[in-house]
Amino acid sequence: MTSSFPRKVIFDTDPGVDDAMALYYALAHPDIDVVGITTTFGNVHVEQAAINALYLCTLTGRAIPVTLGASQPMVKTAEAPPTYIHGVDGLGNLPRRVDATGQLDTRSSAQFMVDMARQYPGQITLVAVGPLGNLAAALALAPELPTLVREVILMGGTVLEAGNVSPVAEANIWNDPHAADVVFTAGWPLIMVGLDVTHQVILPLALFKSIAEHHQHVATDTLYHAVDFYSAFYSQHDQIVGQVHGCYGHDVLAFVVLTNPELFTLQTGRVRVATEGLAQGQTIMRRKDISYPQHGWHEEIPHTQVCLKVQANACKDVIKTTLMRNWLRPSA
Ligand code: BDR
Ligand code: CA
DSSP states (O other): OOOOSSEEEEEEEOOOHHHHHHHHHHHHOTTEEEEEEEEOSSSSOHHHHHHHHHHHHHHHTOOOOEEBOOOSOSSSOOOOOOHHHHOTTSSSOOSOOOOOOOOOOSSBHHHHHHHHHHHSTTTEEEEEOSOSHHHHHHHHHOTTHHHHSSEEEEEOOOSSSOOSSSSSBOHHHHHSHHHHHHHHTSOSOEEEEOHHHHTTOEEEHHHHHHHHHHHOOHHHHHHHHHHHHHHHHHHHHOHHHHHHSEEEOTTHHHHHHHHOGGGEEEEEEEEEEOOSSTTTTBEEEEOSOOOOSSTTOSTTSOOEEEEEEEOHHHHHHHHHHHHTSSOOOOOO
């Protein structure tokens, strides 16, 4: 395995305001090379997710393959998209859009992941920030996938922090708990970036205003508009966020752990997902080395590295510095 940078990343996403923030961070960071964007349902329907991914590529002047993926959960009935958080269009109800260029790659998101992993064995990092159906489908297509990818970093779940769609569940995992359990037990190097850390990093709306003023570019104006909408939701519904008028950056932290792992404290252990009932979507971590009688925690279950703490201020500084870099190209 090479440790070289920039790291080849497939970004699996449901854009989504914080997904857009994360994509910008990845495009702006010199250590990350986004080789594909695979879309899924979640914050919006999958067709809209793909439209948004192509649109963000147009705005930032990038020609990156974009694919269409899972349109619904593996087993449960799909939930309605949370339009009150991300807007009906997923980007905070943009008042107008410029014409998007770029065509969808005709492969499914899962097939694209498999093809790229075979083309670049040991080199691809999957950064997944939506429900995990595409990764589960890719594993079904190619059970050897865990030996082909370098690592998987996912934004989702929570261990000690309260959930955001139920007292115990985080949205991405709750949206497709069966797929998530497949991903947590697949046996690839896996890092979980959940609410335990994303709820520690509150990004003020003023940060996105200053980024837009700095760049004077349609891409960052668009992000500022989207974050304004998203921050209104968080500031109203979460007292702590309301104090600074801002939002959680959730998805962007999946990239910060890649570029700045020293800012995170991780614990290794087995993680499983509750798929039914009141605890549906809960990510349960075996945090003590106890031999439990209940099936499902035995030695064959692979380990996950779970982010439990983050240096929040340093993390915010990294996000700001990265997005202030000279990374934007003329819109395509
Ligand atoms: C996650 O759910 C989505 O709303 C966000 O984009 C993020 O991926 C946070 O729980
Ligand atoms: Ca997301």
